[in-house]
Amino acid sequence: MLEAISSEDILFIDIETVPQKADFTELPEHFQKLWDKKSVYFRDExxxxxxVYERAGxxxxxxxxxxxxxxVIIQKNGERFYRVKSFHDTDEKKLLLAFNDMLEKFTSNPGKKLCAHNGIEFDYPxxxxxxxxxxxxxxxxxxxSGAKPWEIKDRLLDTLQMWKFGDYKNYTSLDLLCAVFDIPTPKDDIDGSQVxxxxxxxxxxxxxxxxxxxDTLALANLILRYKGESIISIDNLLVV
Structure with missing residues (x-):
């Protein structure tokens, strides 16, 4: 499937999330009760x-x-570069408005795909x-919502699902796959648990x-490795 997809037709994304409030005590009382009910399934007695409120994010x-x-992966003078833009705002609504507007424009052209690691179970929903x-x-x-699995796969790529090859027993982190494929890791500073x-x-x-x-550069490089192609150096990362 990947051989038929141009790397330049893929938008690579990653999201960072945090709990709604800095501390559990800042939550409205009814949300404290709802978190108590939710967290009972994964906290010990x-x-x-x-x-366990740090897991709320x-x-x-x-x-x-x-x-x-x-x-996105782009070509300049016969050389591959990776151009990335970040959407951030203390007002989540403004952040989503800007990102979703860009996403609509990018995917308005036929054949454009979205890609994330574990995107099907996390980033996309x-x-x-x-x-x-x-x-x-x-x-x-x-x-x-309600779409058939093959309809989802036609639009949304997931490097974790690709790596599973039909095996649903294990989760493989992006960090581990970067190590396996000799891709410079994005975990050289913080990781998701420290966000x-x-x-x-x-x-x-x-x-x-x-x-x-x-993380998104590592994701793009993982797709390139899946396709048997050379990865993009951090020196060719263009932040806009």
Missing amino acids: TQAASD IYAEFGRIICISAG YIARRTLINGLRLPRILDI AQTYYQEGDLDRIIRYCEK
Whole structure:
């Protein structure tokens, strides 16, 4: 399938999310009760709901998006470059408006694809859910509720699903695949588990943005490896 897709027709994305509030005690009381019910399934009997609140960012009902990086592979003078733009705002609605507008324009041309690692189970539904929660219209490419699996695969690429080859037992991280394919890792600074702390306690959004952008370059390079092609150097990363 990948051989029939031009690398330049793919938009590579990654999102960074955090809990809605910096601390569990800042949640409205009814949301504290709802998180208590939600978290009972993954916390042990010695833990309170507040003890596992750092995990709230992975759930669209309890978290929010603070950054979406999106990039494309381009050709300049016979050489490949990777151009990336990040969408970020303290107002999540403004962030989603800007990103979704870009996404609609990019995918308006036939044959354009969206790609993320574990996108089918995380990035794509998370963006869609937060879009609806913010009262916005879904981009057509993410309006997949009720769609057949083959209809989704025709529009949305997922490097994790590709690597599974039909095996649904295991999760393979982007970091591990980068190591396997000898791709420079984006995990040279922070990782996903540190995003909330970096955002709320350190207030360093720029650090998160750089991390997110490197993730999308790693994602693009993984697709190139899947296609048996040379990867793009970090020196050819163009931030716009």
